[in-house]
Amino acid sequence: MLYVSKDGIVDAERVEVRTFSNIERGKLDKVNGIVVHQTNGPTAQSAFNSYRNPGAKGAHFLIDRDGTIYQTASLHKVTIHVGLLQSRCLSTRQCTPAEFKHMRKLEDQWRPQETSKREYAKRWPERYPINSDAIGIEIVGASKEVPGKKYPLYESVNDQQNASLKWLVKELADTLGVSMSEVYRHPDIARKTPTEAASARW
Numbered sequence: 001m002l003y004v005s006k007d008g009i010v011d012a013e014r015v016e017v018r019t020f021s022n023i024e025r026g027k028l029d030k031v032n033g034i035v036v037h038q039t040n041g042p043t044a045q046s047a048f049n050s051y052r053n054p055g056a057k058g059a060h061f062l063i064d065r066d067g068t069i070y071q072t073a074s075l076h077k078v079t080i081h082v083g084l085l086q087s088r089c090l091s092t093r094q095c096t097p098a099e100f101k102h103m104r105k106l107e108d109q110w111r112p113q114e115t116s117k118r119e120y121a122k123r124w125p126e127r128y129p130i131n132s133d134a135i136g137i138e139i140v141g142a143s144k145e146v147p148g149k150k151y152p153l154y155e156s157v158n159d160q161q162n163a164s165l166k167w168l169v170k171e172l173a174d175t176l177g178v179s180m181s182e183v184y185r186h187p188d189i190a191r192k193t194p195t196e197a198a199s200a201r202w
């Protein structure tokens with residue numbers, strides 16, 4: 001269990017607090033999930049630089065290449081890190097027949113915006129966790145184009161990063177009452193490059 005201050009700041013030896021008000025939005029009341037990302041940038045500093053821009057997107061934590069964990073936003077604030085959602089009931093094969101028909105059609109016609117909009121109108125756990133009920137963890141890592149491949153390839157999450165991720169996910173899940181089955185790699189729930197955080201382990 002982590003100690004969390006009334007302002008949503010973690011007090012733990014392994015967590016270095018470096019919050020950026022520009023990535024914090026409204027109040028985050030109930031946490032239902034955790035989403036694991038890679039930054040698509042070379043360094044922690046490059047992420048911090050972007051977090052200083054007005055209206056910047058970010059997440060609650062950032063894990064550097066050496067495994068250092070930074071808390072970058074309050075646990076009581078929403079950050080913008082999820083984006084367009086996939087249909088949870090399609091992915092888990094639990095749609096009602098009517099919903100299946102509707103969602104299948106949107107997929108077949110490749111209308112991800114509409115799929116996402118419909119998902120956002122659902123309540124968790126009928127949908128995946130979203131910005132307003134999820135904690136985001138960024139891992140420093142870049143991607144590169146590979147000739148002949150449809151998607152860019154993210155670099156591997158290293159052992160130090162995975163050790164820190166494993167500790168952080170467990171502590172956050174315990175502290176916030178989040179089930180380990182509600183911890184996701186970003187591309188598993190959203191429309192993202194499939195290789196993002198592919199080698200993340202927790």
Ligand SMILES: [Zn+2]
Nearest residue numbers: 037038186196
């Ligand atoms: Zn992401």
